[in-house]
Amino acid sequence: MSNTFHRGAAVIVGAAESDLGAVGEACSPIDLMAQGVYRALDDCGLRIDEVDGLFCATSQSRLAGLALAEYLRLPEAYIDSTSTGGSSFMGHLVRAQAAIAAGLCDVAVVAYGSTQRSLGRKQTSRAEWNPYESPFKPFLPPTAYALAAARHMHQFGTTREQLAEVAVAARQWALRNPAAWEKTPLTVEDVLASRMVSHPLTIRDCCLVSDGGGAVVLAAPGRAAQLAKPPVYLLGSGHCTTHQTISNMPDLVETGARVSGAKAYAQAGLGPADIDVLGLYDAFTINTILFLEDLGFCAKGEGGAFVSGGRIAPGGALPVNTNGGGLSYCHPGMYGIFLLIEAVRQLRGECGARQVPGAEVALAHGNGGVLSSQYTVILGGAATL
Amino acid sequence: MGAAPQDQAPGRGEAPYGRYLAYLQAGQLAYQYSTAAARPVFFPRVRCPYSGRDCLEWRVSQGRGTVYSTSVVYPRKGEPYNVALIDLDEGFRMMSRVVDVDPHAVRIGHKVAFRVAQDPEGGDPVPEFTLLEQA
Numbered sequence: 001m002s003n004t005f006h007r008g009a010a011v012i013v014g015a016a017e018s019d020l021g022a023v024g025e026a027c028s029p030i031d032l033m034a035q036g037v038y039r040a041l042d043d044c045g046l047r048i049d050e051v052d053g054l055f056c057a058t059s060q061s062r063l064a065g066l067a068l069a070e071y072l073r074l075p076e077a078y079i080d081s082t083s084t085g086g087s088s089f090m091g092h093l094v095r096a097q098a099a100i101a102a103g104l105c106d107v108a109v110v111a112y113g114s115t116q117r118s119l120g121r122k123q124t125s126r127a128e129w130n131p132y133e134s135p136f137k138p139f140l141p142p143t144a145y146a147l148a149a150a151r152h153m154h155q156f157g158t159t160r161e162q163l164a165e166v167a168v169a170a171r172q173w174a175l176r177n178p179a180a181w182e183k184t185p186l187t188v189e190d191v192l193a194s195r196m197v198s199h200p201l202t203i204r205d206c207c208l209v210s211d212g213g214g215a216v217v218l219a220a221p222g223r224a225a226q227l228a229k230p231p232v233y234l235l236g237s238g239h240c241t242t243h244q245t246i247s248n249m250p251d252l253v254e255t256g257a258r259v260s261g262a263k264a265y266a267q268a269g270l271g272p273a274d275i276d277v278l279g280l281y282d283a284f285t286i287n288t289i290l291f292l293e294d295l296g297f298c299a300k301g302e303g304g305a306f307v308s309g310g311r312i313a314p315g316g317a318l319p320v321n322t323n324g325g326g327l328s329y330c331h332p333g334m335y336g337i338f339l340l341i342e343a344v345r346q347l348r349g350e351c352g353a354r355q356v357p358g359a360e361v362a363l364a365h366g367n368g369g370v371l372s373s374q375y376t377v378i379l380g381g382a383a384t385l
Numbered sequence: 386m387g388a389a390p391q392d393q394a395p396g397r398g399e400a401p402y403g404r405y406l407a408y409l410q411a412g413q414l415a416y417q418y419s420t421a422a423a424r425p426v427f428f429p430r431v432r433c434p435y436s437g438r439d440c441l442e443w444r445v446s447q448g449r450g451t452v453y454s455t456s457v458v459y460p461r462k463g464e465p466y467n468v469a470l471i472d473l474d475e476g477f478r479m480m481s482r483v484v485d486v487d488p489h490a491v492r493i494g495h496k497v498a499f500r501v502a503q504d505p506e507g508g509d510p511v512p513e514f515t516l517l518e519q520a
Contacts (some may be wrong), residue, residue: 114493131402131406131509132428132479132480133480135508135509135511135512136468136480136481136482136505137458137466137468138456138458138468138480139460139461143456143458143468146456147454147455147456147468147470148454150454150456150493151454151493153452154454154493154494196457196459197457197458197459198456198458198459198468199457199458199459199465199489200455200456205418245480246470246480247428247470247478247480248428248478252453252454252470257496297468338437
C-alpha cells in the first residue's frame with residue numbers, strides 16, 4: 001500500500017467545544033455540531049463560507065453529513081460522515097488532511113454533536129440485535145469492558161483499586177478544567193463503594209453520559225499561514241479494527257492500539273518517550289490501563305501498577321487526559337473529538353491550570369465500539385514539523 | 386458484477402444463522418470449520434473469513450468448554466445475572482451465560498458444559514452453560 005501521507009499538507013488551525021453537559025431536550029445534535037463549527041472558526045478567524053469540507057459523525061443522525069451541510073448551507077462541500085464509533089474523528093482528521101492534500105477541499109471541519117444526556121441513551125444509541133450476543137443481555141458497552149477488565153485482573157493481578165486510580169486521576173484533572181462536568185473530589189474508596197454496573201466495574205469506572213459537541217478546523221498551508229493561532233500538525237496516524245463484537249475480540253487484554261500506535265509512531269518518527277501529553281479514550285477505567293500498555297508507556301500487564309500513586313494525575317510523571325477525560329469532563333457517546341480539541345489546546349499552551357509546560361508533541365488515541373476500533377494520531381506544534 | 390457461480394445463495398434455512406439455529410433446535414451446538422485454514426470459525430459465515438473460499442463445513446461441538454472471562458450484570462430492576470465468554474474445547478469462543486450457580490461464583494478457568502435454553506417468550510433457543518464439577 002502506497003503511503004500518500006505528507007507531513008504538513010494541512011494545518012489544524014481551529015478547535016472548540018459546543019455547549020457541554022446538559023443542554024436540554026429542545027437542542028438537537030446538529031445544533032451542537034454547528035455551534036462547535038462556528039466556535040472553531042471563530043477560534044482561528046475563518047468564515048463559514050470558506051469551509052468546503054465537512055467531516056462529521058453522530059449516533060443520532062443516519063445522514064449526519066447531509067444534516068450538517070443543510071444546517072450550515074454548504075451545498076457543494078466535500079462530505080465524509082464515516083462512523084467508527086468514538087474513534088471516528090481521528091479518521092476524519094486523517095482523511096481531511098488527505099482531502100486537502102488531494103485538492104478536494106481547502107478548509108475542512110471535523111465535527112460532532114450529541115444530546116444523549118437530555119434525550120436518554122436508549123433513544124440516541126439504539127442497540128442492534130445480534131443473535132450471538134443480545135439474548136444474554138450484556139449491558140453494552142459496560143459489560144464488554146468489564147469482561148476485558150476481569151480478564152486483565154485474572155492474568156496480571158490488576159486490582160479494582162488500580163482501576164479506581166484511573167478515575168481518581170481523571171477527576172483531579174477535571175477539577176482544573178472549568179468546562180468539566182464533575183466539580184467535586186473523588187477517592188479510590190468512593191469508586192469502589194459506588195453502584196455496581198457490570199462487575200468489576202462500578203458507575204465511577206464508567207464514563208459520564210453527557211451532552212456535547214465540538215469541532216476542529218483544518219486548512220491548506222497557504223490559508224493557515226494568514227491565521228493568528230499557532231499551527232498544529234498531524235505527524236502520524238494509525239488505525240486497527242480487531243473486531244466489532246466483544247465475543248470476537250482476539251485477546252481481551254491486548255487491543256488494536258498496539259498496531260495503531262506502532263503505525264502512528266513509525267509515521268511520525270517518534271516513540272512513547274517523545275510524547276509530552278497523552279489523551280487516551282477513557283470510556284472505562286480499564287481503557288487507560290490497556291492503552292498505556294499497548295501504546296508502549298509500560299509493559300503488558302503492568303498498567304495497573306503504572307497508574308497507581310498518582311503517576312498520570314496532575315503533578316505525576318505522565319500527564320494523561322488533562323481535560324478530565326470521558327470519566328469526569330464530558331462523554332456524549334463518541335468522545336474522540338474532545339481528545340483532538342484538548343491536544344490542540346495543550347500544544348498551543350491554552351490550558352491554564354492544567355497546562356503541561358512546554359508541550360510540543362501530543363498523542364490522542366481514539367477508541368470505537370467495544371475496544372473494536374483503535375485510532376492513534378500524533379500531533380505537534382511548529383517546532384516538530 | 387455478477388455473483389461468483391460457486392456462491393450458494395443463502396436462502397431461508399440455509400443462511401448461516403438459520404443453519405446454526407436448526408442445530409440448536411435439535412439440541413446441538415454447531416460451528417463451522419474451515420478446511421482451508423484448518424481452524425474453527427464462529428460466528429457462522431457465508432464463506433471462510435481466512436481464505437475467502439467456499440470451504441466451510443458444519444460440525445457439532447461436544448459442548449465442553451472453559452470460562453474465558455465473566456461479568457455480573459446489575460440491571461436497574463431485577464437480580465444480577467452472569468454474562469460470560471466461553472472457549473469451547475474445539476477452539477472457538479462465544480458469548481453465553483453460566484447458570485444454576487451464584488453469578489459471582491463463576492470464575493475464569495472454570496470448566497463448563499453446554500445445554501439448550503428455550504426462550505420463555507417464544508424467541509429462538511440459545512446455548513447456555515453449567516459448571517462441571519471442578520477437579
